[in-house]
Amino acid sequence: MIVILKNSPNKAQLETLISWLQEKGVIVHSITGANQTILGLVGDTAKLDIDLIAALDIVDDVKRVQEPYKNANRKFHPEDTIVKVGNTQIGGGTLSLMAGPCSVESEEQIIEVAKAVKASGATMLRGGAFKPRTSPYAFQGMGADGLELLKLARQETGLPIVSELMDISQIPLFEDVDVIQVGARNMQNFNLLRELGTLRKPVMIKRGLCATYEEWLMSAEYVMAGGNDQVILCERGIRTFETYTRNTLDLAAIPVLKTLTHLPIVIDPSHATGKSALVDPLSCGAVATGADGLIIEVHNNPACALCDGPQSLKPDVFDKLAKKLFSLHGLMKQVED
Amino acid sequence: MIVILKNSPNKAQLETLISWLQEKGVIVHSITGANQTILGLVGDTAKLDIDLIAALDIVDDVKRVQEPYKNANRKFHPEDTIVKVGNTQIGGGTLSLMAGPCSVESEEQIIEVAKAVKASGATMLRGGAFKPRTSPYAFQGMGADGLELLKLARQETGLPIVSELMDISQIPLFEDVDVIQVGARNMQNFNLLRELGTLRKPVMIKRGLCATYEEWLMSAEYVMAGGNDQVILCERGIRTFETYTRNTLDLAAIPVLKTLTHLPIVIDPSHATGKSALVDPLSCGAVATGADGLIIEVHNNPACALCDGPQSLKPDVFDKLAKKLFSLHGLMKQVED
Amino acid sequence: MIVILKNSPNKAQLETLISWLQEKGVIVHSITGANQTILGLVGDTAKLDIDLIAALDIVDDVKRVQEPYKNANRKFHPEDTIVKVGNTQIGGGTLSLMAGPCSVESEEQIIEVAKAVKASGATMLRGGAFKPRTSPYAFQGMGADGLELLKLARQETGLPIVSELMDISQIPLFEDVDVIQVGARNMQNFNLLRELGTLRKPVMIKRGLCATYEEWLMSAEYVMAGGNDQVILCERGIRTFETYTRNTLDLAAIPVLKTLTHLPIVIDPSHATGKSALVDPLSCGAVATGADGLIIEVHNNPACALCDGPQSLKPDVFDKLAKKLFSLHGLMKQVED
Amino acid sequence: MIVILKNSPNKAQLETLISWLQEKGVIVHSITGANQTILGLVGDTAKLDIDLIAALDIVDDVKRVQEPYKNANRKFHPEDTIVKVGNTQIGGGTLSLMAGPCSVESEEQIIEVAKAVKASGATMLRGGAFKPRTSPYAFQGMGADGLELLKLARQETGLPIVSELMDISQIPLFEDVDVIQVGARNMQNFNLLRELGTLRKPVMIKRGLCATYEEWLMSAEYVMAGGNDQVILCERGIRTFETYTRNTLDLAAIPVLKTLTHLPIVIDPSHATGKSALVDPLSCGAVATGADGLIIEVHNNPACALCDGPQSLKPDVFDKLAKKLFSLHGLMKQVED
Incomplete structure (x- = not known):
């Protein structure tokens, strides 16, 4: 999951977010460019509520990288169901x-x-x-x-x-x-x-x-x-x-x-x-x-x-x-x- | 309701259709042009199943003229509901x-x-x-x-x-x-x-x-x-x-x-x-x-x-x-x- | 072409409309039901400007019955173009x-x-x-x-x-x-x-x-x-x-x-x-x-x-x-x- | 810009991609999770052709983080145009x-x-x-x-x-x-x-x-x-x-x-x-x-x-x-x- 932060996010809020994500067992990579900071989340992000994160004041957008379905997902069940x-x-x-x-x-x-x-x-x-x-x-x-x-x-x-x-x-x-x-x-x-x-x-x-x-x-x-x-x-x-x-x-x-x-x-x-x-x-x-x-x-x-x-x-x-x-x-x- | 017939419709089928419509209590006006015959139906056409008529071999298209809702229709209840x-x-x-x-x-x-x-x-x-x-x-x-x-x-x-x-x-x-x-x-x-x-x-x-x-x-x-x-x-x-x-x-x-x-x-x-x-x-x-x-x-x-x-x-x-x-x-x- | 009139249309306006349509060489059939009057137009209706008619005060809706294209129309050119x-x-x-x-x-x-x-x-x-x-x-x-x-x-x-x-x-x-x-x-x-x-x-x-x-x-x-x-x-x-x-x-x-x-x-x-x-x-x-x-x-x-x-x-x-x-x-x- | 790679990408191709991106003056951050590798690109990514990158064999998806317009963008021109x-x-x-x-x-x-x-x-x-x-x-x-x-x-x-x-x-x-x-x-x-x-x-x-x-x-x-x-x-x-x-x-x-x-x-x-x-x-x-x-x-x-x-x-x-x-x-x- 990719979290795109707003320009110059409030530092305290950012730290709260990162700690909260880490508590959920997700590894957080922070990438900072000239105009933008991005968080790359890896681990079991299916547990995270994408709407909740998107709602934060410091967050501009959230993009899911993995599909939200598991049982129906071919990645986890490569064989055709008959x-x-x-x-x-x-x-x-x-x-x-x-x-x-x-x-x-x-x-x-x-x-x-x-x-x-x-x-x-x-x-x-x-x-x-x-x-x-x-x-x-x-x-x-x-x-x-x-x-x-x-x-x-x-x-x-x-x-x-x-x-x-x-x-x-x-x-x-x-x-x-x-x-x-x-x-x-x-x-x-x-x-x-x-x-x-x-x-x-x-x-x-x-x-x-x-x-x-x-x-x-x-x-x-x-x-x-x-x-x-x-x-x-x-x-x-x-x-x-x-x-x-x-x-x-x-x-x-x-x-x-x-x-x-x-x-x-x-x-x-x-x-x-x-x-x-x-x-x-x-x-x-x-x-x-x-x-x-x-x-x-x-x-x-x-x-x-x-x-x-x-x-x-x-x-x-x-x-x-x-x-x-x-x-x-x-x-x-x-x-x- | 307007029934648009296909070119040169089968006469027997057309008569069957017209009789059937009349039995339902609908008045049927037939309009014939150079390339097209149209039936104009007046009366309580809400009783008619538009899909059924549209399905007929001799019918090209059916267009509804009246709304299919009654209780919700302002025409029949001009006053605002509060x-x-x-x-x-x-x-x-x-x-x-x-x-x-x-x-x-x-x-x-x-x-x-x-x-x-x-x-x-x-x-x-x-x-x-x-x-x-x-x-x-x-x-x-x-x-x-x-x-x-x-x-x-x-x-x-x-x-x-x-x-x-x-x-x-x-x-x-x-x-x-x-x-x-x-x-x-x-x-x-x-x-x-x-x-x-x-x-x-x-x-x-x-x-x-x-x-x-x-x-x-x-x-x-x-x-x-x-x-x-x-x-x-x-x-x-x-x-x-x-x-x-x-x-x-x-x-x-x-x-x-x-x-x-x-x-x-x-x-x-x-x-x-x-x-x-x-x-x-x-x-x-x-x-x-x-x-x-x-x-x-x-x-x-x-x-x-x-x-x-x-x-x-x-x-x-x-x-x-x-x-x-x-x-x-x-x-x-x-x-x- | 079908012209659906509003309830109780102004009579003078309706007559003006009918005369105008007839001048354009179109035959006008009038169908009157309990709640609705419909005009069925036959003849070369491709000449008529559908938007113009739809715009009239007394008109509720206009429905085209014939396709507005001629050269591209299979009805007039049944053979496949190669x-x-x-x-x-x-x-x-x-x-x-x-x-x-x-x-x-x-x-x-x-x-x-x-x-x-x-x-x-x-x-x-x-x-x-x-x-x-x-x-x-x-x-x-x-x-x-x-x-x-x-x-x-x-x-x-x-x-x-x-x-x-x-x-x-x-x-x-x-x-x-x-x-x-x-x-x-x-x-x-x-x-x-x-x-x-x-x-x-x-x-x-x-x-x-x-x-x-x-x-x-x-x-x-x-x-x-x-x-x-x-x-x-x-x-x-x-x-x-x-x-x-x-x-x-x-x-x-x-x-x-x-x-x-x-x-x-x-x-x-x-x-x-x-x-x-x-x-x-x-x-x-x-x-x-x-x-x-x-x-x-x-x-x-x-x-x-x-x-x-x-x-x-x-x-x-x-x-x-x-x-x-x-x-x-x-x-x-x-x-x- | 975020580049989401397919599972187990070909290593040589991945290195070629990363070098090519770096030559374009973009800084590449690589994030590897259990099932997924993601590249986070920062710098002037507007120069990159998103379709080209999305087309690569090893790439699953590309997501843009910045808007592709500049002159029309309020971020760079905060005052209203009159x-x-x-x-x-x-x-x-x-x-x-x-x-x-x-x-x-x-x-x-x-x-x-x-x-x-x-x-x-x-x-x-x-x-x-x-x-x-x-x-x-x-x-x-x-x-x-x-x-x-x-x-x-x-x-x-x-x-x-x-x-x-x-x-x-x-x-x-x-x-x-x-x-x-x-x-x-x-x-x-x-x-x-x-x-x-x-x-x-x-x-x-x-x-x-x-x-x-x-x-x-x-x-x-x-x-x-x-x-x-x-x-x-x-x-x-x-x-x-x-x-x-x-x-x-x-x-x-x-x-x-x-x-x-x-x-x-x-x-x-x-x-x-x-x-x-x-x-x-x-x-x-x-x-x-x-x-x-x-x-x-x-x-x-x-x-x-x-x-x-x-x-x-x-x-x-x-x-x-x-x-x-x-x-x-x-x-x-x-x-x-």
Whole structure:
């Protein structure tokens, strides 16, 4: 950690600061230039409260040199984490395809979609039972009944299921759900994260709409600090000035996170763009960039002429895409060797 | 609502759409130009699911003409909402000054600060008991004990208290807290908002780091839809590319929200900027722009040479500022008449 | 174009507006609901000044339905534009690889790099002669001498050259440069764009740091309105709150622009990320997403231990990458059929 | 400057780096911790190319400690700069009111507006002759004729004039214009800035749509490095995710820049918000926050029912606002003492 002092700092205050830092077990190097004094701190600086130091009268700025996350940090865990889910896995060189409808709507719907995506090569079934909606007047999902239908679909197809949990009180309902999804708007619901850390079950954390990589990794750290190290990170687009797409999909997150962390990275092109026509090209882009998996909306509702979902693919379109993605993944593995 | 169709839409699909819209009780006007057909929908379009329509094969785009919030909408409630809290109020032409430390740390601290800010003219005492922290390793606040100390300080000074609630499970602890604060990271914790709607107690909703005015008002709508209409909105800076200040304080929010809603608006210059030197000028700016109140961090810890808080004012600085703000507020009322 | 009127608009003003619109040759449809009146305008609304209408006392909002660009619009030019440059082309199903150093530094340097990238399959040589630098004290490039060295390298290798032009006064110097690059900071230098429209030479327009797709296409339109239709668009990252990468590379731009325009799209992963380790994965991502080309920094300076350039690849790394990209491009063409 | 090395850096490379830094006249302090080695550089580090160092194989990150601007830096010029223009000044405790139409349209228009704003207390006349327009098909301003009309209005009223210059070639036309305005889209047109540095005439630089404070100050530095120290900075809103207002006005820029630089700061609430109803409250906010001046659009066109300009005030509204602003400015001076 680097502490940049203001010009001509009060000597007594400086000595107090240095003693205080030394008491915390940190070694302090003082560097004095013509216009500036800098303190270089080495040792276990993770214990220090950066805000507290930055607040001091004599301090101009504090810059962190080490990452504030440990369990999620690749430096301390060089090997890739592989999350095992039923008969499949996320990470470790495989391509996970999580597919299914935005919302679970009926038994018929979820089983039909589950069978279709399974036939196309999907490795997991996704489906929303509890839906975070901007408006209190919009459909909020089928709730616990939706989870039951997902389990039925799992029974029919063997696909493990992933679904979003919105509140601590819902945790018991998710006991038999294979992967718990934390939505973008809950990425910094710290009480929820801490609670999920007490489970021994995979948790997939979506990136917040304006979360930095570091904040996202700190949310993973919350879960891992509780002892649950089965964490998956899911990029789903960030909010920028561009409004043509719903969000801006940040594929650089893939190689950046591969450097910073050992956790697997999944991409959600459906929510990121909000437009079904963009799902195919960006799914290809994500696989070629090195994603461990994709989570894609697939919808099938022939009974309703009004329902294809702005960002959902029909099963036949998904089928073609899935084949393309597996070819691409195969080529990437080959050329990387 | 305006529905913009793709070029040469399928006729059968178009008729299905129009019938479906008419069944929903909406009047459909069709406008056909050389290159484009547009449907103009009038009537109670709030019932329509905009995403569903946008998803149709024949639809290019859908544009909403009316706001999706009702209870929070000034169009339907032209009079300003005034939130009464103890012997004071927020809104209705008064200037609310909520002041106090970032975190409650001890009885001595909170009572000393409370007395100081009361003497300077503060109308409410703020203090954090449950602290949302990015890192699981950082101090998370005193919790329930912190709330008890706030109540002690209220008893000593008569100042109503405002404090942040982080999870539904904490609601019983806040029964005797005057104003419940919802933090920026919880602005779209919809389960929490719905629960707060069942209370009959003021709720102050901070704007999310990248929330639009509309999303923020929809969060207010969640609380109001449950019957709790004592909602206060608090602007605390949005996240932008500029990192010199912690966030970018958006003072345009004041006149914009005064147009869109009848709810009172409070500004938090301390968290918005993260720098104590900016609190004074931006507090003045906020009052002159028309804010109903300010929430300002004030810290007093003479025993600890290391603790002034990067964004906190000392009591004597707050005292000078408060006097300035009341003068300014007086002048603004005079010149507006 | 949709004009949304304020509640109870002044009748005389409304009639004036409608007559004025009709005089402009636009057909006006008026739709009146319980709370709102909307005007639907059809015909050649591109002639109307949207700001002027939005400014009227009786108008609440104006929403454009048609794109404001014509020459660049795929609706009016469904066929892909192919830009021919020397013995190569950009667009039309080929993969363009533009490679070379950030700055031209010496004859030895540029010729060595040119030969290396040619051997690896690059189709064009890039190199900066005039450098836009944030600081007036930083090296501003070799200028005209740099352009001469680029031409020498072209003579040696046969590779067409692309270089950035910063000001109208430099146009004569670029007469013999194959592709003129307009930098991100000049994307809305309208005088420059208009001047480039009078040339008959390919112009590659980089996206501004915070330019929307529409603004970017309007900049292309400036050049094309002058009769120069050889325009290439280059995505180089946008500015967001995330600062770990220099910018956020927006690969969704590829399929979005493929829909909106017929112009070819090139991706610059070097400037977008500012980190050489990210160039490989994001180049693969760009090709799989459908980019027509890439512009990649390659640097070779064995004499100087201090100079590899934070975002530049060494020739051997580029060589490996180029092979991978051509395989990937081959596979993508195959699976798309 | 702080150089953070990668774990276990190559020793030979590290020695090369240290020698090279020492040759540049910089003193190098090496700090070694358990996991990290850091170099602290003191001396005239402004000469060092930060990108070059960051690019080295053994370097993880480089953090600047000193600002890269000198002429614009308050540290080296503690006194406020006062820009004298005709019989008025910008900075030094006065409140400058620059008012006038967005575009000069006719002699009658500009003289009428000039007389009106003069009567209301404006200190300068603003008016656009060359207009930067996103569309090549939109009205681009009256050009040189517009400048002549501005001079006529100056003759009639005595008000100095400020107008936007778009290209180096226009400089001779601005010889008799009092303040040259550089638009937001030209803030990093470095060739233009360098040329304006050779003049001895006030230049007002608008902040780019996504320019950081530092980049903005570096643009001022470009002008000042040429010897022209009459620079005014104008905040006009930055681009964010919020689209209700055209841009987000960043009033924190006022106190931040007052700390970083000695140059005067002017606020443009008209362009920042794009809505005339927001001009009044945000002008008040800007004055209370400490702005040295405001630039406000005022339009008067009774002959044309269609032209009030979405962000322009009518003269009577401006008159009321001006009175309010001078009262407010008076109060602020009083309470600051």
